[in-house]
Amino acid sequence: MGKLGIFGGLVRLLLPAGAIGMLYGGRLPEVAGRRIDPKAQALLDLIVAVRGPNPLTTVADSRVQMAGFVEKFDLPGPAEVRREAGELPGAEGYRAARVYYPPAAKPAATLLYFHGGGWVQGSIDTHDALCAKLAAQAGVRVISYDYRLAPEDRFPAAPDDVLAAYLGLVSGEEELRADPAKLVVGGDSAGANLAAGLMHDLVAGGHPLPAGQILVYPAVDGRMTSDSMQALADNALLPRDRMEWYLDNYLPAGHDRQDPRFSPLFSDHLAGQPPALILVAGHDPLWDDGQAYASRLHGAGVEVEVAEYPGQIHGFLNLTKVQPEGTVAIAGLARWLSGRLHG
Known part of the structure; x- marks a missing residue:
C-alpha cells in the first residue's frame, strides 16, 4: 500500500471509536467472543500498510521502528x-x-x-x-x-x-x-x-x-x-x-x-x-x-x-x-x- 493508503489509515485511526466502528460496518474481528476495539483495529490496519508484505527487518531497524512508533x-x-x-x-x-x-x-x-x-x-x-x-x-x-x-x-x-x-x-x-x-x-x-x-x-x-x-x-x-x-x-x-x-x-x-x-x-x-x-x-x-x-x-x-x-x-x-x-x-x-x- 502506498503513501495515500497510509495517510488514509492514519486519518481513520484519529477518528472517534464510534465513527471508526461505523466505517467497518460491524465487521470487526472476534476471537473467542472478544470483539476488537475499533481504534485497535484501525491501528492494526495502519501497521499492515506501513510494514508492507515483509514485516521482518534488521535488529537495528526494529529498534528505530519501535522508538518511532511510541x-x-x-x-x-x-x-x-x-x-x-x-x-x-x-x-x-x-x-x-x-x-x-x-x-x-x-x-x-x-x-x-x-x-x-x-x-x-x-x-x-x-x-x-x-x-x-x-x-x-x-x-x-x-x-x-x-x-x-x-x-x-x-x-x-x-x-x-x-x-x-x-x-x-x-x-x-x-x-x-x-x-x-x-x-x-x-x-x-x-x-x-x-x-x-x-x-x-x-x-x-x-x-x-x-x-x-x-x-x-x-x-x-x-x-x-x-x-x-x-x-x-x-x-x-x-x-x-x-x-x-x-x-x-x-x-x-x-x-x-x-x-x-x-x-x-x-x-x-x-x-x-x-x-x-x-x-x-x-x-x-x-x-x-x-x-x-x-x-x-x-x-x-x-x-x-x-x-x-x-x-x-x-x-x-x-x-x-x-x-x-x-x-x-x-x-x-x-x-x-x-x-x-x-x-
Missing part, C-alpha cells in the same frame, strides 16, 4: 515528575537506570520496572512516558532499569541483570536502595517475562521478596501453542513469525523453551510469591499466557488479580494518543500499585 502514538508523561539518572548493578557491571520522582512521592515506596520489546528492542526512553505516568498517579518512586538486550547479549544475560539489579537495590549497599516490603517489581511483555522470572529466582535462592508484582501482557510460555497464539498467529502487531524472530535472537541455539527462567509458567517456585496484578489484552497472542499464569499462581496460593481488556492489542499502554483505553489501564495499575505500597 514517539508518534503515546502521550507524554506528566511534566511535574522529576527524572534523575542513576545506576544499578548488572551481572557484568553497572547498568543505567532512570528514576522518577512525583511531587508527592514517598521515598520508601518504589516500583522497579523492566521495559518490553521482545528482549531485542525497547529502552528506558521508549517507556519513559509510561513510567512517569505510573509514578505520578501512584505517588511512588519508579526506577526503570536498562538490562542488556539480545542478540548482542543473549539469554541468560537479561535475567541475570535484573536479578543483580534487584539484589543490589534491596541490599542497602547502593546509592539507590529500597526496602523489599515497600517495593513492587513490574514490566510489560518481555519485561513482564523478566519480572516473573525474577520471582522464580528470588524464591529459588531464598532471597527477600518484594511486596508485589505487576505483569503487563506477560510472555511466560515459550512453547507458543496456546489457543490465543494459534488464533492470532497473523496479528499485525505481534505475529507469530515476529515472535519466533525475537526468540531466535534471544535464546541460544537449542535452549530448552520450558526453562523456568525463560518460561516462568513451568516454575516449581510459585508458592510464596508476592501478590500479582496481571494485565491481559484480548487481541494479543499473549492473552492465554497471562490467564494461564494467573491460574497457576492462584493454584499455588498466591493472591492474583487479572485486569482484562478484551478489545485491546499488545502494547496499548504505550499507545495512549490513539488508544484511550491505555490511559484507563495505566490508572488501574496505579491504583493497585498505590494500594500495595501505601495501604
Whole structure:
C-alpha cells in the first residue's frame, strides 16, 4: 500500500471509536467472543500498510521502528515528575537506570520496572512516558532499569541483570536502595517475562521478596501453542513469525523453551510469591499466557488479580494518543500499585 493508503489509515485511526466502528460496518474481528476495539483495529490496519508484505527487518531497524512508533502514538508523561539518572548493578557491571520522582512521592515506596520489546528492542526512553505516568498517579518512586538486550547479549544475560539489579537495590549497599516490603517489581511483555522470572529466582535462592508484582501482557510460555497464539498467529502487531524472530535472537541455539527462567509458567517456585496484578489484552497472542499464569499462581496460593481488556492489542499502554483505553489501564495499575505500597 502506498503513501495515500497510509495517510488514509492514519486519518481513520484519529477518528472517534464510534465513527471508526461505523466505517467497518460491524465487521470487526472476534476471537473467542472478544470483539476488537475499533481504534485497535484501525491501528492494526495502519501497521499492515506501513510494514508492507515483509514485516521482518534488521535488529537495528526494529529498534528505530519501535522508538518511532511510541514517539508518534503515546502521550507524554506528566511534566511535574522529576527524572534523575542513576545506576544499578548488572551481572557484568553497572547498568543505567532512570528514576522518577512525583511531587508527592514517598521515598520508601518504589516500583522497579523492566521495559518490553521482545528482549531485542525497547529502552528506558521508549517507556519513559509510561513510567512517569505510573509514578505520578501512584505517588511512588519508579526506577526503570536498562538490562542488556539480545542478540548482542543473549539469554541468560537479561535475567541475570535484573536479578543483580534487584539484589543490589534491596541490599542497602547502593546509592539507590529500597526496602523489599515497600517495593513492587513490574514490566510489560518481555519485561513482564523478566519480572516473573525474577520471582522464580528470588524464591529459588531464598532471597527477600518484594511486596508485589505487576505483569503487563506477560510472555511466560515459550512453547507458543496456546489457543490465543494459534488464533492470532497473523496479528499485525505481534505475529507469530515476529515472535519466533525475537526468540531466535534471544535464546541460544537449542535452549530448552520450558526453562523456568525463560518460561516462568513451568516454575516449581510459585508458592510464596508476592501478590500479582496481571494485565491481559484480548487481541494479543499473549492473552492465554497471562490467564494461564494467573491460574497457576492462584493454584499455588498466591493472591492474583487479572485486569482484562478484551478489545485491546499488545502494547496499548504505550499507545495512549490513539488508544484511550491505555490511559484507563495505566490508572488501574496505579491504583493497585498505590494500594500495595501505601495501604
